[in-house]
Amino acid sequence: xxxxxxxxxxxxxxxxxxxxxxxxxxxxxxxxxxxxxxxxxxxxxxxxxxxxxxxxxxxxxxxxxxxxxxx
Numbered sequence: 001x002x003x004x005x006x007x008x009x010x011x012x013x014x015x016x017x018x019x020x021x022x023x024x025x026x027x028x029x030x031x032x033x034x035x036x037x038x039x040x041x042x043x044x045x046x047x048x049x050x051x052x053x054x055x056x057x058x059x060x061x062x063x064x065x066x067x068x069x070x071x
Contacts, residue, residue: 001059003029004071007042011050018042030054041068 005027009018018025018039026036037057045051045068058066 001061001063002056003033003035003059004031004054004056005029005035006054007051009051011046011048014039014042014046014050037065041065044068045070 007025007027017023021040023039024036025039025042026034029035035057041057042051042055045053045055054071055068056071057068060066
């Protein structure tokens with residue numbers, strides 16, 4: 001299963017809400033589904049200005065994270 005999400009998160013917001021180990025991001029995919037995923041998968045994409053972009057996130061059939069890619 002794959003979802004595509006667009007994220008705009010400032011660096012301050014990321015640090016406040018998503019920097020702890022068990023943090024969960026809740027957002028909507030481009031097709032309107034509500035999705036939740038571990039915030040730590042975004043770490044490679046965090047810059048000084050935060051996280052900005054469109055991402056494809058892949059999950060296995062059990063809903064476990066497999067991969068993320070910035071589009």
